[in-house]
Amino acid sequence: MNKLLCVICLIISLLSQVSAKELTFGVSISNSAQREAFYTLARQFEEANPEVTIRFKALTSEVYKQAFPNYLQIDKHFDVLYWHSGQRLFEYAEDGLILPITQLWKDNQLDLAFDHSVSKSLIYNGDVYGVPISYYQIGFYYSKPLFKQLNLHEPQSWDELLSMCQVLKEAGVPPIFIGTKSNWPATAWFDYLNLRLNGLAFHKDLTAGKVSFLDERIKKVFETWLQPMKMGCFIEEHQYLSWEEGLPYLYRDLVGMSMLGNYVIQNIPDSVVENIGFFPFPLVQTDQPSFEEAPIDVLLIPKNANDPDLAQRFLAFASQPNIQKELNATLGVLSPHSAAQGETSSLVKEAYEVLSNASGVSHYFDRDATKAFADQAMPVIDAFMVNQDIEKTLAKLEEIRLANFDSTN
Template sequence: MPLLDKRASVLSHILTLVILLANMLLPKTGVAQETLDIGLLIANKSQRSAYHQLAVQFEKAYPNITINYIVQDDKHYKHAIDTWLQQETGPDVLYWQAGNRLKKMAASNLIEPLDTLWLEQRWGEDFPLDIQHTLRYNQRIYALPYAFYQWGIYYKKSLFSSLNLSVPETWDAFLEVCAALKQKGINPIVIGGKDSWSVAAWFDYLNLRINGLDFHQQLMNGAIPYTDKRVVQVFNTWKKLIDLKYVVFTVDNKNWQEALPYIYHDIAGMTLLGTFAKHHISNLRSDDIGFFRFPQLKSHMPLYEETPIEVFMIPKNAQHKESARLFLTFVGQHKVQTKLNLALGYDSPYLYATAHRLYPVDSSAPVGQRHGVIAQYFDRDTHKAMSLKGIEIMAEFLTTADVSRATSELEKARLRAFSQAP
């Protein structure tokens, strides 16, 4: 055989071996490698770690897809998401929040309806109807719920025990607890005022307990004036707490996290927060910090609850929609949700992921199966402009207790906000 022919034969064998080796190393699915861009709102290190582990799990299941998180804090994310959705191309999956905020995006045709995916995965059997209700617009469903947290009142167990105080279930009992704490020189309630937003939980709960969910949702949608006598009743009830000096509002110097030591050190008896606070409660104190649902004001009124729901959605301008659906399918598994929420400090909305006790002291209060028994939160349920101005007015109310001024200013804010585009 001529020398050139021998060299050609050797090169051919080498090339064949290279091709065989490459085929062995390539993913066997035959799908080209791609990057899935996912927008995330992350508030702390534990959340960052939780989502990192989710990406590792997903990439192990789908080795042809790489997760690229686009991470923002709360303030910047809510600005960025509007930009992303309006661009010609945007991220493939976005974190967002159920309720009014999600439905506004669906109404603007900015996100993909997911009815087919829900049918394929039979998620209608896996998630409570009241949670599904928060994801629907015009009878179509637009997101996958993967986490929720509850709101209630944190207190120090050993303090209540030392004063022979029981967890109050009614508003009258709650006022009695406040009076007993005040008599011992302990501020009954502390509200972190630096960022102000947690103030709205008091308004939401008082309105839900006094006027019910239907009225609350109409108010959030701008259909009822804040000068309505039923809203005035809410502020009058709130005013009583302020007039009796049951509330400490930390104004500029403390946020809700920095107000938690008020509870540890018996400076204050109670604070109203979401269960996201669990990650911020000192490990040395966690066994001594209890949690109970917001008390009942009217015996005939159902106990509607603040239950903010976290979701993933697919933008209309996503570039990898099939891979995005794979990601949602993966996150829609109950084992994945359970593991993720354990790290986040939240609960999974999946029916089989957790015991679903909204309130540890009340085993009879599971996430409901009926339509519309939960609210999201003031800033999630109403117009953005109304939320921003409304929280500012409510924070001011804690220092003035001026019902007339608060309701008239809120009404002005409602008229401005709902005359604007969404």
């Protein structure tokens, strides 16, 4: 009898081992709210699939970006990875390092769930390569008490923004915080000025290497950008500051405003978040439609995934509107799913309204350009905010363009 029980127990143990599944999930995080959001997503999937255990690996944003190519090419532990849509996705799809999920997309009717502008940032050579989970709008966050004290109003035009900077300067307050020690804030300014002056189609051609940086239209972008620099609108010694360091300045009324993604809302203490306002990048010329910057984050399956079928189940789960609604409520950003727009903060609602009314969106320079081009060009754009030398900057950017693209427009 004892032998029989031992055999039965052994069989049960073996069956449980066979049926147990493990999925390894890698994500990029910038704050504790992001860690909580993705951890909750993993636990929700486990609850819906009791036979599955998720191994969760989170790295800070810059570390993750550096590690990501190895995760695809060398490391064979990951089943699902967090990444970005657009050119950054397409490069790895072209190299055959990501599995297409076209059938999953069709089976779950995701074309009905996501806008065409979202889905086309996932499609390479007719195949879909990721499930979009979040996106965010880049715009200005400002101190409401400071604006009220100085009788300032949200600017509608570039000239109004410059006038507002002058008022803040005269009051002894740095008008605009920017942290160019971080690799993206200066390029976001460049992107927006190019969109406002030259439009979305031109901007896409530029990031694709089809436009010379010696073009007069690009020179106009830098000339326009130079105006607030010469006025002293930006906080001093910004090259030694990161974007995160600006948040305490903002909610302690020590700076007028800062241009950021709306994911920063989760980094602002609840006690002061009501004192923060939002406005989009103002129009520079009235005849140009309002295009916005809205990076999209996705989940993808590496070609070397241990369990591609389980990974597809996880992506299908993450595409559900109720899951995306909860995920993005915790992240403090927006869901690209049309049925996942729930209750959220007033700042997130304002950002959503801006994107809903936009004539089109770009995804940010390093997501619209190739990695090699962006990695070389963005530090030059950062440096412009220190050297303020237009001719030198344009010449260097053109040199980089010619080194990365066959076209010599």
